[in-house]
Amino acid sequence: MSSTIFDVARECGYSKTTISRAFASPEMVSEKARRIIYDTARQLNYTPNAIARAMVRKQTNNLGFIVNDQQYPVVLNPFYSPIFEGVLQTCRQRGYSVFIANEEEIQLPTGQVYVKKQMDGVIICGKTEPRVIDEFRAQNIDVVLLNNVFDMDELVCITIDHYGGAVKAIEHLVEQGIEEIAIINGHFSPYVYKERFRGYIDVLMRHDIETKDAFITTIEPTMEEAKQCARQLLSLDERPRAIFATNDTIAIGVVKVALQMGLSIPEELSIIGYDDSNLSAIxxxxxxxxxxxxxxxxxxxxxxxIDILQGGERKKEIIECPTTLILRGTTYGHH
Amino acid sequence: MSSTIFDVARECGYSKTTISRAFASPEMVSEKARRIIYDTARQLNYTPNAIARAMVRKQTNNLGFIVNDQQYPVVLNPFYSPIFEGVLQTCRQRGYSVFIANEEEIQLPTGQVYVKKQMDGVIICGKTEPRVIDEFRAQNIDVVLLNNVFDMDELVCITIDHYGGAVKAIEHLVEQGIEEIAIINGHFSPYVYKERFRGYIDVLMRHDIETKDAFITTIEPTMEEAKQCARQLLSLDERPRAIFATNDTIAIGVVKVALQMGLSIPEELSIIGYDDSNLSAIxxxxxxxxxxxxxxxxxxxxxxxIDILQGGERKKEIIECPTTLILRGTTYGHH
DNA sequence: CTTTATAATGAGAACGTTCCCATTCCTATA
DNA sequence: TATAGGAATGGGAACGTTCTCATTATAAAG
Incomplete structure (x- = not known):
């Protein structure tokens, strides 16, 4: 039905090889030939078959974006969706397409084997196991790890300066003379969780501020749990004057509860979130x-x-992305 | 490097055909053979090559999700991202993967030709032209149109009862005796825009409520324009007692302005949005x-x-999805 | 006007499957 | 024991490209 390279060849008198070149590397073909070929292609509604091409080139120009998040699916995930958008943008620029998947759906019925030479490489986000990375590599699929760190050969890990971000947040509160600072820590991957907490505790200790056990809480990072936790915290006899929430969903829960309890923000309660998700300015x-x-x-x-896929060096690397404190209405210091 | 069906065949003594069948249609292969084949496959790290398979089967089990929205990219689009998530879910269930694209990036350098037998079908969202649909079809790529309606042969269009939703919103306000109702209409596609407005005007007329020109406004649906428009509306000598915003972003802009102006919601101003985006409960x-x-x-x-792709009947159809009014805090009647 | 280098084009194999058609192997029935 | 019939397996072509290598056309140099 759809025409092939042979149809075009027959129609315009050039060989299949020349047709192929006219599309794949136009500079190898004479001006005249190119014009003729494009014209008949258009006329016959011919389009190079990406599958056949991928077959012989042994590369698909497809990447996989793999997120294992039980709570939110990728597209609706306030944290991963902007990351995915970034991926999408550079892929578009560099001629790649992207599949979304989680680890389950790329498994074969055989058991442990993973499928798909349909992707040249994958970006794995967050929770996973080194075993998974090995399996991909065994199938010649390159891996970059995002928001997680494994100590593996030739593995690029891209992570965040979780510690530094927390430090900035708490320093900002302390600068204003606030000492009663509670933390509601979301139960993320161990690494994230610990680093953000370390930032909190370090700043307090550096300033000789006493840490209260009642001010240190941990929850599953849902709006519901956040609200409940905030209610508890704000009902304490000596209630905190600031709450550091380790993500925005939690922080928003806190804001809602504080508003309901009639507290004025930031006069009676300062609140700082983490992530600057698209919800935070709403x-x-x-x-x-x-x-x-x-x-x-x-x-x-x-x-x-993509650098690696295009022949770049495969070397072990851990890249820590910086964080910035964005001052807005739930804290003093907003102009 | 990665092993092929022949490697497995050689290793375990079965023919390539049997190996193929063990993966593609296991029921055609004896229990024993299947076990042996799976074992050696695992051992050799063999995985069926999806590309080669797609090549001979002439189907990729990939769909395209095409959104032409200048304002937000797909993943961050409060309207299309949940739709995309739905698409993703059923595709997962039915064994398909999904590419995201917009119309520009699937064009070939030849000019008008569209690329990619890498997808069996596409879902085109929102703004597009019939020509585009023709081009896809000319390449044997089936099309379903979403949030738009074209009068074309064998085309399935999925749209929304925009009119009905608007009617429900305005009726709800009128029921409470509110008559001074303004509308801030986002400048969407003509169809959406007109239908929502028609709902507004019809209800008012049916109840013999006078419509004021000053209460009828149209803007680009950004937060900034919404705020500006709301400020203007709420500064009128006879200001509206309710504002119907034709999407949630606009409505949120209105809420913010009203709060800043010290108006109490919903006592002094009722607000209704449209879409129930994930922002609306924040x-x-x-x-x-x-x-x-x-x-x-x-x-x-x-x-x-997918029904069509799997041999279902290709028949013209326009499906209108229903809407529901969700009562929350910006309106009376929230328990 | 020949020779040489370069640009443009072609023919054939290869990529790793699936599918059609044939063949072999069982098992049950006569 | 012979025979049929289905289940299980195999061989070869085909899918639509790209790529290597060879050939031809074209231009530049002697």
Whole structure:
């Protein structure tokens, strides 16, 4: 039905090889031939068959974006979706397409084997196991790890300066003379979780501020748990004057509860979130939060991966993306 | 490097055909053979090559999701991302993968020709031209149109009951005795725009409520324009007691301005949005809005498309998805 | 006007499957 | 024991490209 390279060849008198070249590397073909070929192609509605091409070239120009997040699917994930958008952008630029998947759906019925020479490389986000990376590599699929760190040969890991971000947040509060600072820590991957907490505790200790056990809480990072935790925290006899939430969803839960309890923000309660998700500027007052340039992370990951695929050196590397404190309405210091 | 069907065949003594069958249609292969084949496959790290398979089967099991939205990219698009998630879900279930693209990036350097037998079918969202659909079809790529309606042969269009949603919103306000209702209409595709407006005007007329020109406004649907428009509307000598915003971003802009102007919601101003985006439950008070079940739309589109691809009948059809009014804090009647 | 280098074109194999058609192997029935 | 019939297996062509190598056309130099 759809015409092939042979149809075009027959129609315009050039060989299949020349037709192929006219599309794949036009500079190898004479001006005249190219024009004729393009014309008849258009006329016959011919388009190079990407599958056949991938078959002989042994590369698909497809990448996989793999996220294992039980709570939100990729596209709706406030954290990963901007990263994915970044990936998408550089892939577009560099001629790649992207599949979304999680680890389950790329498994074969055989058991442990993973499928798909349909992708040249994958970006694996967050939770996974080294075993998975080995399996991909065994199939010649290159891997870049994002928002996680494994100590493996030739593996590029792209992560975030979680510690530094937390430090900036707490320093900002302390600078204003606030000492009663509680933390609601989301139960993320161990690495993230610990680093953000370390930032909190370090700053307090450096300033000789006493840490109260009641101010240190951990929850699953859902809005519901956040609200419940905030209610508890704000009902304490000596309630905190600031709450550091380790992501924006939690922080928004806190804002909502504080508003319901009639507390004025930031006069009676300062709140800082983490991630600068697209939700943070929606709530009123708008959220002071630690920004991670997620699109940039995605671009970086995609670029690293494509560099490798295009013959770049495969070398072990851990890249820590910087964070910025974004001052908004839930904190003093917003002009 | 990666092993092929022949490696497995050589290793375990069965023919390539049997190996092929063990993966593609296991029921045609004896229990014993299957076990042996799977074992050696695992051992040799063999995986069926999806590209080669696609080549002979002439189908890739890939769909394209095409969105032409200048404002937001797909993944970050509050309207299309839930739809995409729905698409993704049914595709996962039915064994398909999905590419994201817009129309530009699937064009060939030849000019008008469109590329990619890498997809069996596409879902085109929103703005496009009939010509585009023709071009896809000329390449044997089936099309389902979403959130747009063209009068074309054998074309499935999936759209929304924009009119009905608007009617529900305005009726709800009128029921409470509110008559001074303004509309801020986002400048969407003509169809959407007109239908939502028609709902607004019809209800007012049916109740013999006078419509004021000053209450009827149109803007580009950005937060900034919305705020500006709201400020203007709320500074009128006879200001509206309710504002119907034709999407949630606009509505949130209105809420923010009203809050800043010290108006109490909903006592002094009721607000209704449209779409029930994930932002609508973030703002405080939470937004009363017209819900569209976007994931369901996505699922429907994917199912329709896959049905066709799997040999289903190709018949012209226009499906209108229903809407629901979600009562929340920006309106009376929230329990 | 020949020779030489370069640009433009072609023929054939290869890529790793699936599918059609044939063949072999069982098992049950006569 | 012979025979049929289905289940299980195999061989070869085909899918639509690209790539290597060879050939021809074209231009530049002697």
């Amino acid at each position: 709530i009123e007052p708008e959220l002071t939060t630690v920004r991670i340039d997620k699109e940039e992370m995605g671009k970086l990951a995609a670029n690293k991966l | 703002i405080e008070p939470e937004l009363t809005t017209v819900r569209i079940d976007k994931e369901e739309m996505g699922k429907l589109a994917a199912n329709k498309l």
